[in-house]
Amino acid sequence: MTIKQGMKAIGHLDADCFYVSAERVRDGFLRGKPVGVLGNQGACVIAKSYEMKGAGVSTGMPIWDALVKCPEGVYVKRDFRWYEVLSRLMLEVAREVSPRVEYYSIDEFFFTVVEPRGGTFQGLADSIRDRVWERVGVPVTVGIARTRTLAKLISDAAKPFGALAVMDRGAEERLLSDRPVTEITGIAGRRAARLAPWGITTCLDLARADRRLVRSLLTASGEELWWELNGDPVRSVQARRPAHKALSRGGSFGESTSDPAVLHAWLVRNLERLIEELEYHGVSAGRLTIAIPYKSGQLGVGQVNLAVPSDRFDVLLDVARPALRKAWIPRATATHMHVIAEHLTSRSDCSGDLFEPPARGVRARAVAQLKREVNARHGRFALRSAATLALAPIYRDAANSHDICDVRGKSCF
Template identity: 55%
Template sequence: MAGFIAHLDADAFYVSAERVRHADLANKPVGVLGNNGACVIAKSYEMKAKGVKTGTPIWDAAKMCPEGVYVKRDFYWYEVLSRKMLGIVGTFSPKLEYYSIDEFFFHAEPLRHGQQLATTATTIRDHILEATGLPVTIGIARTRTLAKLFSDTGKPFGAVAVLTRDHERELLAKMPVTEISGIGGKRADRLAPYGIRTCLDLADADGRLVKRLLTKTGHEIWMELNGEPVMPIRPERPPHQVLGRGGSLMGNVEDPKVLWAWCVRHVERLIEELRYHNVRTTTLAVEVGWKDQGWTGGTSNSPTPTDRIDELLDLARASLRRAYVTGRTATHMQVKATELRRGKGFQLSLFDKPDPKKDKLATVKAAINEKYGRFKVRTATTLYLPAVYRDPANEYDICDVRGKVCF
């Protein structure tokens, strides 16, 4: 049974996460709304049956499904449950990839000697439901592309193990080629003149033709469809080239102090991300979007890689000064870290002195926020932003979801 890959995908994850803490939402049509409540970003199967789609404006959704329950999204809560799932799956498999907030790939092994992989998939699925309250679907196949395709056929709350070529071909013949992640409308149009419309058509096509039409990535998909695993499970993702935080300033900002407060806030969020990915930066850029007047930016460099807030704030201050334009009204801001280095294995300069007091202060601050909630302790400069932190629902504007967002 060696050499099989499993794909786990949570069913209607955002809705399921809301049902974990609000049991009365079970079996009801539920829609999860975006930042300003303007559109549905996730929906239950009951609401989907009414014709509501991801991106449907709330006023249209309410007409299509007037009996629906519409709730504000809480990305922080979703990531808590995602990490809980990740920990559980990690106890079942020695090799695990966090693909997105609601999707994991892992090496599939029978839980007991002689057990069928279909039984293993069912056991893991049922345990996750019992431990977290989240329904998931698991597909097991020879490659990750096949595992993802076949898990989709089992939704919702399915457990599918496709272990033979005959079974693979039977299912692939029923699936349009656009079901494959990475093959959208344009790529499908490129394949159609050659009679390639289903996943099986693609698997049976000449590999040289596929490579010419879809380049190296498409050829790898073709190999995976034919049972040759060329896309490995990645317990650690390749290091990022750039990490950033930013967005709308929630209105018009003219006061330089308020603009600096936003910059500090984004630096705090950025540091959280740097530490999550175990990287440090030597370059910090600040870009400001001005009302009807485009963007300006500034960049500053550090002699050594850092993720310390005092050092990054010094860089941010210099960068913001270069980006700032007197008399203009700011509406957006981005803070970006480039020139990323892994958090170990780099040489300090001769003039760098360790600062145990500041390092200890940062550690204490991180520990408090880890226990009591993100940004419960934050830099005092951000006190100029009461509207951002006053939201009683779920601190919506400081919820960052890592990785691809899936509905």
């Protein structure tokens, strides 16, 4: 089937090794070299150039393993402020060519497109890629197809610095036939293992499989993928991010720890960051979960339901402490912590705690307001809980005050 002129399609723009490309925009010395961007306070490679990837370094690899694979690698520190600047410039370019753009992640956008009069989708894909390169200096790959799942698969296949529009079913099938099913966003190891006994290993196998079988194996979301692979757009481009079902803050410690005082400091840091997010979205948390992965492979989880949803530091800390106690495994070395707020309620819908002395709430709100004002003037975390003193080196490093999760408006991570 061929799309006729004036027909709509979906585009996917994906920056090529974005963090490295962003560093190269401001630092020409890094061009052509194997470059790794370090996260987790310098412990892990969170992005790598194609040169480093060719040497066998993968994303998430500890730097000490990466050094063995690529001793000539050059390492730079992550800078999400800079990456966000370039990300928003790319977003601007996408918005120039489309009225409906989804800010999917810091380096990926979906958008609707109409075949230009007198032009082709292929020409449009070329021009978007070239415009981002000229204006932002970041190499990107653009895929255009009938559905967003196909568009993403096509841009993945065209990397790096590619532009490809595939609107013909025959061409789609050729492309799907040599892509493993795990290339589809939403199908990872466990779901792929469910498909394998039925002989479904490539994207084309999935597209040609019986729809009811796919639904029984992968539920309704799997069926959506089936429709998408067959050219029926069922997943729309969402120009506005849907309301969050949960908000979370946390991540790697960089340096693993078994010290309860340090764990408590991380709890307070993550909670303060989470409260900023609750305030930004105007919601209160009805449930708080603390998850702590340990080096041994164990996962400690503590969960507490609040009697009344809240976004107040004093209230949330009171419930977070017992949750931390539940998640804590004595003497075990923890590597990460995640603080998750669920059962989110709009702040205007919260009735407040009828049994709390009114003065306590007034005082807590006044302290929160003061904290916001001081930090707005003197920098994020300038005024914070003294419980975070054990993390002084973390706060001293300005790079830690703006993380990937602080880039707002993305529909994915």
